[in-house]
Amino acid sequence: MSPRRVAALAALLLASAAGAQTNTPTRPVSRELPVPPAADAGESRATARAAIARRAERAPTIDGRDDDAAWRGAQVIDQFLEYEPTPAAVPRFKTEVRVLFDDKYLYVGARMFDPAPDSIISLLSRRDVRTQSEQLKLVIDSYHDRRTAYQFILNPAGVKRDFYVYNDATEDVTWDAVWDGAARVDSAGWVAEFRIPLSQLRFPKGDAHTFGLLIVRDVARTGQRISWPLYRRDVQGYVSQAGEISGFAGFATPRRLEVSPYVVTKNVTQARPGTNAGYTHPQEQAIGADLKYGLTSNLTVDATINPDFGQVEADPAVLNLGAFEQFFEERRPFFLEGAGIFTFRNSCNDIDTGCRGLFYSRRIGRSPQLGGSYGDASSPLNTTILGAAKITGRLPSGLSIGVLDAVTQREVGTRDRTIEPGTNYFAARAQQDLNKGQGDFGAMITAVNRDVDTLTARFLRRNAYTGGLDFRYRFFKRNYELHTSLSGSHVAGTRDAITALQRDGVHRYQRPDDDVTLDPNRTSLVGDAQRVSFSKFGGGRTRFQSVYQRYSPGFEINDLGFQQRADEQLFRNWFAYQIQQPTALFRMAFFNFNAMGSWTTDGLALQRNLNTNWHLQFKNMMWGHFGTNVGGFGGVYDDRDARGGPAVRRSTSWEVWSGVEGDNRKPWTPYLFAGLYGGDEGNTRGYWMEPSVNFRLRSQFSASLGVSYNRASDNSQWYGNYGVSGVDTTHYTFAHLDQRTLSLTTRLNYTASPTLSFQFYGQPYIALGEYSDWRELANPRAEAYADRYRPYGAGRDPGGLDFKQLRTNSVLRWEYRPGSTLFVVWAHGRDAFTTDPNDRLNVRREYQDLLGLHPNNTFLVKLSYWLNP
Structure with a gap:
């Protein structure tokens, strides 16, 4: 498994294990005794899997308090059970949830009891950013198809998050609905209130409706996760595990037309044509719009005219010397949603x-x-x-x-x-x-x-x-x-x-x-x-x-x-053994074993790999990781390495990696991943290290700093082909590449309120390499590594490479009213590539050279206004 895959899996595991520190929360704690809704003859208790929503005679005020008279008479959902770390255990802390609706909105009020409200973790962040706070999550399957759902999440600081879920478990984190929520910590715990417009949900036409509903509470400081109904990790998917909430009737068909016109002004560094002609900084203005229209209660049109994606974070720097295209994740909201x-x-x-x-x-x-x-x-x-437009939705037929x-x-x-x-x-x-x-x-x-x-x-x-x-x-x-x-x-x-x-x-x-x-x-x-x-x-x-x-x-x-x-053609087998209940040694553990082989369609063996990866969370909430990979055995070939030349036999290769992650409930969390690898009968070898730290100085401010260093000695790096391709006179050449790569990734986040935030992303990237031992293919399918090549270039120096790049992105985001946003963006970049590398990696000198390059700056202001006529 590659380091990137390791990091991705680690992040996935971390996301599933809520934690928090046990210090005093930054939000002031109310000392007034809460006034719970008074029960009347109409109130009843939901069962372990079924509940009933009540029509609201009067809309509740969304202020983070549960003393509104509108909640009286609503059915109480309180049969929550723990699913992590101990499945089906009775929770330490009680939770009560009530659901109401009217012609326009779905209302949810939740009381999270906690005997130690001073220890409730209440951290600020910008919208859709997960922190190690307590939180309450609603998973609403309004289609009631057991595959798709809408998630709405609040933490005690009032930070909102929302996702769309498809294929029963895959979360679309870029989906943003326009909804209201409020939360408050008091002397009995904390309260969360949701007001969700029905226009933001999708459901079939009908006089009565039943929704799927899953409610999840994370008790951050104890690492407990509880749900109604009981969510089981040993069952595939989670939308399909939702309970049912009925009683919805008399819905008017919501009018779903949303328009977000925007204006953009941009200043961009632009080179003048010609050598050493200097730079200009033209000012550009543009207008555009995003539109969302409900064709029916099930189908939605999204359109964008003259879109601008200037507020999107920059791609990470990569120097790709391989034979295949580099994949980059999509980051633009229109295409992600x-x-x-x-x-x-x-x-x-x-x-x-x-x-x-x-x-x-x-x-x-x-x-x-x-x-x-x-x-x-x-x-x-x-x-x-x-321009771009898309129609998405789900019909009553499924x-x-x-x-x-x-x-x-x-x-x-x-x-x-x-x-x-x-x-x-x-x-x-x-x-x-x-x-x-x-x-x-x-x-x-x-x-x-x-x-x-x-x-x-x-x-x-x-x-x-x-x-x-x-x-x-x-x-x-x-x-x-x-x-x-x-x-x-x-x-x-x-x-x-x-x-x-x-x-x-x-x-x-x-x-x-x-x-x-x-x-x-x-x-x-x-x-x-x-x-x-x-x-x-x-x-x-x-x-x-x-x-x-x-x-x-x-x-x-x-x-x-x-x-x-x-x-x-490829054949792969993956096997995993998962322990998700606490034992005497660890809190949870995941072990997987993999075997993979691939061939061309005419049967030439390309890969044979065996791999195992272990991930354990210990009782102190720290994680440990370990993995190893062995490949290239049994006679395999690389038919792309010579860039159109003959297939080259590959010798056995190996890699070992490990990592440790600190307790993410603490104000600062260290991470360290490292690995060793080798191949080509000992002629290729290298190591990599990726230390990093996440820290939070206070509720509003968080940051991360990560270093990645890779020292690679690759004895079979393709260098170039000479002569006429496909004839006997073609020379397919390779060289020994001694390469050092260093990058520093920084993220800073300051959140003044859930609607006003500043984010900074920066990554200087340096890659130095020196070629030597220039050779060409002689007998590419020889069993012995040394017999595959012969000298080329008559002693000429093949040179090297020196690649530098700096990418930063600073974004101020203000949601000045629901759905309407102001972005102020500064994107900064510098880069250069030469074939004359320095003799050794001198960090100070390299950064001085990088900062001496001419900058490319983009300054952008984007103002959008959400209309719901």
Whole structure:
């Protein structure tokens, strides 16, 4: 497992284990005795799984107090049980929840009793940022389909969070609803009140409704999590575990029209054309709008005109010397919200949190593909999105649909030459539920059409289409799952464009030692992919998954999807043993074991790996991690390493890593991950370290500081190919690369109130490398490592590399009224790349050089106003 995957899993585990410090809260504690709602003849108690909502005769005041007369007569939900750390235990602290509604709103009032209110953790943060505070979470399955839900969360400081949930467990953290909430700490514990407009929920038409409801309370300082009804971690999913709340009747169809017009002013550093011509700082203004409209109670249209994403955090710095494209996460809100419906799992592991398949929204608004050929420093860095719209929703029949269309404008470089043609992107997805959420059957199509001209037609495909079908079914109490998919692709263009596609890093048709032949007369390329998985995700302590997937040599989805390579078949087995009840040694533990092999479609072995990873949380709330990986045994080959050359045999490799995480209830939490690796019969080796610390000086201020250092001695780094590719005179060269990489990642967060916050992100990144021992392939399939290469370059110095980059992003965010926001943004960047590295890594000198580079600054002010006519 890579360090990034380790960090992701660690974050996932941490998120599931609430903790907090036991110091005095920063919010003042009221010493008045609470006045609970008086019971009357109409009040009753909910059962362990069923409750009834009451119509409110008068709307309660949302002020964080539970003494409003409106709550009297509401049914009490109080049969909460602990699910972590001890499943089904009776909680130490009592919780009572009441639910009301009227024609426009759903109201929820909750009293969280606590005998030590001074120890309740109440931390401020900006909206949607999780802190180690106590919190109350509502999971509302308004469709009552046991697969999708809306989450609304409040902590004692009044910080709001909301998510959309799909596929029973996957959270869309970018979904933002317009709703009200208030919380208050008092002498008996704390109170949370919610007022949720019905227009923010989706439900079928009808005179009466039953919603699914799951309520979760985190008692931060003790690490306890309790729920109504009892949530079981040994059962797959959690929306499907919700109880039922009925009694909703007489809903008027909500009018769902939301418009957010905005104005943007921006100042950007821009290089003048020509050598040493200096820089300008033009001021730009733009207007745009986001629109949300409910076609029906189930279907919603989202549209954006002239969108601006200047407030989005910068991508992390990466120096990619590998044979495959780097994947970056989507960060733009328009594409993130509701993205779950566009997921088509033909290329990812079901145990991963994200999928990379037919739809990869980062293709829309991408960097101009021909900017390096026909652009200069003054050319656009990203393609302008003229407009985009999507329809998402779920019909009463259980059919979920998503349709997206986006248009980008033509971008030009020097001498009015096109660097990115005007393009239309389209994606449509449908999934039909089967047997009350036990399974589903789905289909997806995508289309890309470019307005290519004479110049761009030589390099870019004119159109690209993909399509797929998938089927999923759960059985044996929903603990086991079968999932299959079949997809295909068709791309078309000029002979030059399709020849370039055959030769690129995904396909490598020009390889001299395989059964795939490059055809320079092709004007289209067709491919297919298949995938089948059998999994156990619930029941007892064991989990497993077996996956087989295959890509044909011509499969191509990168015009609107993400795919690193074609011509591959893979078989993977994953087994996990999970202990989620406290023992004498630890609080919980997760052990997994993996075996994976891959081959080309004609049977050339590419990978054979064995892997294990262990994660344990100790009684003091600290985490320990350990993992090891062994690969390359049994004779495997890399058919992409020579960049179109013959497959190269790989020797056995190994990696060992470990990590420790401190108690996140403390004011500061240290982390340390480190690893060692080696291969190529001892000629390749390296190590990496990633120490970091999160700290909170007070409720309003938090920060994190992380260092990543990697020292790699790679003895088989591809250097370049010389001669005519595909003939006997071609020289496929490699070299020894001694590389040092250092990055420092800083995040600062100051929250004046839940609606006013400041965030800073900064990452200086330095990579130095020196090449030596320049060689070329001699006998690439030789069993002995030394026999695969021979000297090349007649003693010439192959040089090295020196890459520096600084990226910072500062964002002031003020939600001055619900749904209306002011952003003030400063994005700062510096970067340089040379082939003349320094002799050694001198941190002070490198940072001085980095700060001496010319900065690229973007200053942006964006004001939006939410209208709900």
